């Protein structure tokens with residue numbers, strides 16, 4: 001009863017609101033057009049024209065919807081079989097009403113800090129999900145949002161009812177019919193930037209009259225933009241950030257020259273079939289008698305391919321951005337981008353959904369083209385059939401590689417033909433969310449050395465639902481260069497006054513989804529082309545960006561869903577593990593300086609022996625690093641990732657023998673025991689990641705004869721120099737066990753302190769027990 005009353009009140013009120021909205025939208029559009037100084041005959045003009053038409057349609061449809069509302073209009077989704085939602089899993093599941101997931105209303109900036117998730121410490125995120133690098137899911141369901149009839153809601157073509165339901169407006173294409181599907185992309189005209197400079201090497205959008213090359217021009221723009229900064233620099237404190245104060249009034253916003261509110265273009269907002277499987281990002285269901293088919297088709301993509309094929313390729317997904325994102329201002333003259341998808345044997349429906357999500361949710365004037373790089377796929381449908389399908393979209397270009405190159409060289413091939421000023425790389429099983437592109441391009445615009453990444457949300461591999469992830473997540477690595485997610489430390493958030501929509505500095509990027517100024521990408525030497533197939537390139541580009549003067553950021557107002565899966569569905573030309581470890585070793589050798597010990601020492605000892613692996617020639621990469629005058633890895637750790645623990649040795653200091661109660665001493669090339677003296681340099685040894693017991697270049701090692709001990713120049717490839725120490729909780733933890741000898745042989749001090757031997761290990765023998773002064777990593 002109460003609900004009914006509320007609904008009536010809303011419906012009475014909404015008549016007046018409608019008139020206001022009609023008048024206001026016309027006034028606003030006039031302002032908007034004047035402020036944006038757009039000509040109606042260019043692409044952007046086309047965009048505006050469409051917006052006018054759409055807004056008119058919207059208002060007409062809204063009044064129809066309101067009339068329908070009197071008869072109990074509800075969002076079609078809510079008429080779905082209740083069993084469907086009951087079975088739903090994940091954060092967008094049954095416990096949520098659909099409206100909750102739209103712009104996840106009610107979540108106040110800052111309010112989520114206490115929900116900060118530290119995945120490493122949370123058993124929920126260990127195991128399978130963690131292995132797949134699934135970012136932590138948000139555990140609090142977004143709260144209900146009040147009716148929103150502001151200008152922004154108008155622009156986003158959705159009107160919320162009193163029950164929170166979303167009233168939809170526009171007719172949308174039918175994906176299953178190629179002809180009908182055409183309207184999915186309405187802005188297919190080539191942007192003027194293409195005509196101007198087909199080589200794509202000069203400054204393009206926004207710098208029309210600029211005689212400067214792209215780099216300088218965008219730097220200039222950067223300066224210009226800094227004067228009217230729209231985003232506070234991360235880490236700044238209390239700078240009176242304009243975006244955190246209530247936004248300017250619509251009028252003043254419109255009059256502010258050179259900027260506009262992020263466009264909320266989404267051509268899927270009124271889906272043809274609102275009841276289709278997976279619509280609005282809801283979990284799709286599998287009937288019992290379909291389960292066998294699901295299983296049968298699983299390996300085609302290592303996710304639920306059966307369901308993917310059933311879900312519309314242009315399905316709607318919930319707008320999961322923090323609330324303030326829709327109000328953010330971005331520059332009118334953002335650079336345009338080439339979106340590059342590389343794929344090998346990607347599932348048809350998933351690839352199409354990825355492409356349509358870009359076409360449907362990107363402002364046409366910012367999308368130069370979509371480049372599909374087919375990395376020598378084996379599937380027939382990815383050849384002519386794909387060419388034919390995509391030929392209806394003038395912006396889509398396809399490159400079929402003649403040989404399998406792997407994703408790294410495939411990206412290079414895509415970049416080589418790209419015409420946009422910015423490159424945007426995406427995996428081929430993603431869905432770009434509403435307003436995803438402008439916030440990324442804005443960062444590049446502000447500073448061409450910024451490399452922005454969207455928040456990567458989760459498309460469930462099982463039910464294909466679109467799931468939210470925790471706020472404040474950043475990309476990190478652990479040794480030995482393993483990518484992961486980690487929440488920003490809470491004190492950092494507080495100290496820097498960060499809100500959930502602020503850019504987040506990232507020590508490393510996940511790898512698959514980011515935008516980068518094309519010229520800057522090449523200045524950085526792009527990717528090391530010696531990296532094969534898959535893996536490690538995200539580390540390479542991350543270190544390169546940070547150490548050579550750039551920045552990596554996650555932009556919370558840009559969100560893209562990605563299907564996380566347990567396995568790669570394609571074949572590796574060589575062994576997968578060897579491919580990945582070889583790539584990582586290349587990265588470690590070029591970028592890690594002395595810290596490469598931590599890489600090898602955390603599970604990759606075997607790579608030190610060149611007999612085991614050929615990592616190829618690194619001369620060019622090392623020269624590149626010198627030419628760019630990149631900073632040291634130590635600088636990177638200290639400045640970009642200070643919370644990373646990276647002790648250069650596992651233990652150090654005096655080497656105390658329990659039996660003798662004396663310390664190992666090295667003087668004039670001779671080892672002996674002496675009274676412990678912490679200040680004595682000759683008693684200072686390191687226990688290294690290579691498992692050496694060493695002083696400077698000299699390593700304690702068996703002398704090869706009988707049980708004698710000798711000093712030898714340290715050699716990574718010589719296992720005789722390696723000692724296990726504290727390597728387990730076993731009874732031999734305090735011992736120094738030789739790695740060289742197959743049976744357990746331990747370093748033992750002679751009872752008089754005048755000798756050092758290799759003897760069979762005895763757990764209780766105090767003369768075999770050693771202790772370093774400091775342990776850093778055991």
Ligand code: LR7
Nearest residue numbers: 133342343344375406407427428510511512533534535536
């Ligand atoms: O030989 C290949 N050729 C290709 O074109 C191998 C792969 N590919 C394509 C493939 O079809 C896909 O589109 O490259 C893309 C990435 O491969 P995935 O999706 O199998 O890999 P992933 O999502 O597990 O990989 C993550 O790590 C990779 C390391 O090389 C890349 O950086 C991926 O881009 C990256 N994906 C993401 O960052 C998305 C978020 C995942 C996380 C965390």
Ligand code: MN
Nearest residue numbers: 427512562563
């Ligand atoms: Mn992927």
